[in-house]
Amino acid sequence: MTQRCLASTRFSFRLEVFLSTRVSLHCRAEAIALCLILTLMMSLSLASTARAEGDEERQGPRLPDPTYLLEDIEIIGDIKTTRSVVSDLLALELEQEVNVAVLNEARLRLLASGLFETAQFGLEAGSKRGFVVLVVTLEERNSILLSDLFLGSSARSPFWGGFGLVEGNFFGTGHSARMAFVASDEQFAIELGYQVPKLFSTDFSFGVHLHSSASTEWAHPLVARPELGREPFELDTVRLASRLSFGYAFSSAFSLFLDLRNDYLDSSSPFPELTHKLLHNGQSVLSSAILASELDTRDDPIMPRRGLRWHASVEGSSADFLSNYDFLKLLTQLHLAWEFVPGHVLRGFAMAGGIFGDAPYFDRFFVGDFDDLIPSRSLGLNFSARAPIDFFNSGADQLSYETILLAVACEYAIPLLERIDWIYRMEFFVSAGLFAATTPADERSEVQLGLLPSHGPRGAFPFDLSANLGLRVETPIGIFGLSFANALSLIPF
């Protein structure tokens, strides 16, 4: 009976999800504000629906749930999390009217922080009739987790590797800190991040992210040069970047972010006249502001069964204000997941982006990030020179860092294992997609950066097929994927 009840509430939830999807698909750059307002209204609706679902765990008769006045809160457990963090998460006031239903919401908030393995609640009689003491027994979870794992091989870089770690409860503050690095024989990158999920116990968040890298990209002349022919040369870049992120959560699912970014760049090119459209030679500064909205109702970011993620962002940099670069970057992404019959999940992905102006190459859309058949970047660095296959002879094998991108993909997943020892879930997936990218001819550089170019005809909007299949495994230390694309990235060609 309970299962049927839950299914029906999920169904009504899904209807609203599809409604907001339709609106987001019609968002255009000039209507971003309107879309944000609509999305905000819908996400608030989604959030209230989700709360209603949480309340409606079971139907039928319930045990009496009398209301008491909260006299005190006692926290038990050998935990490093500070009492103030626990109190903020509980969000309960002394002498507030409470019952099990109200306190269960507080328990969910504690568990949702990701800091605790269990949160056991109990009630003890207070000093006066009608008053209670809430006894909270907490057991912390391991908060140090592997966040990234990089490993690959290519003709250009025989080996590259690295990893990332996240401490999700930094010194018991509930803040998270992240460190990640990746290196090869000629490139490296390191990133540090610090995130405050609830700034001063409000729904504001704050984060700071630092990035340092030394990269070398091969530049392949598209036209033979008298002094060079078509011999590739190196474009070396040192990048020191910082990003401050301010967020506000309107609900559990919808947030707005304002990010301020500042990059110090030092590049060295033996032929700056060939690479100036990709990056200013010598020292330069990039400052930009990014406004982003994020609606995420998925039940899982990597192996979702239902829900959607819609992201839209606008980034602007002006050469008139603390920057040597002048560009506007628009981006929207949509992820959908639908468990159409129990155990069978369909997922969809769509993305559109455009860059107008002279954005540095690493901020452009790199084809490897959207084509499963060639390695993607790791911490912003490209370690491979393999070009897309170009199944349709449209010139996709000449794509690398582009300014306009459209991508769609769908995926079918079948869960194989559930809840056994160290495997929480395992699923088999098969996916296919199409992507199209280009850079207008007048903005195109005279070199192709990163990937080996072919010298055949290039259409106005080259497009290609992407496909993948493999396994994903969710374990206590993270989610791991073993796929055809992973295997390809290990083959050095």
Place this chain on the structure above:
Amino acid sequence: MSLLHWNTEIGLCKRAALAMLVLCSFCVAASPAVARDSVSCTRDDDDLLCTVELEDFLNEIRPVLNNGWENLLEFNLMLFEVEDETFVGHNFTELSARCYIDPFDDPCLALWSGSESWQSYEDVDEMILGISNFRLVSQGASELSGRYFAKLTVALNPITDKQADVIRTWLARHRGGHMIIGRSDASIFGTFVSVFANIRSGKAEASKTIDSEVFELP
């Protein structure tokens, strides 16, 4: 049969009700017995009767049962063939139990899922005695023949699927999701690992699994 296949069947059966048994759960008070947690199953016409004794476990969690909170106990009984441990079916029921801190109210109440009313007890000890012996009745046993064993898992206040969903959704905002561009899982060996990995339904404050003796159905 491989482990992988075994679990696949569990997952499918749970969701799609592929089990041979028609799952029908109701509880019948059984006679008190010597405290020793056990499960024993017999056939009664078309039904499979599994008698459960849980006094040890319930005494272990006695402080929780007496903590003034409404506690949920989930009972999941799975039936397997002995030879290759093939999953045959399962039966599920749950119990809400609460001992109230206010002495002017009924001290302890217990409500079985599917019941129209709760049972009242004088104190936690009487409640433990009252709920520690019960029978799970599963229909469809007439279609079974061979040697079987049952596995009972009892979980105290497990995180439900619904709660896990809510928790995952809340966690989404803490991971700087707005910086993720693309499909976010394209790199080698699943470059994305996160706190999400540790959130799963079924995690309980206490749990116990009991295997029955092997029994034969003609």
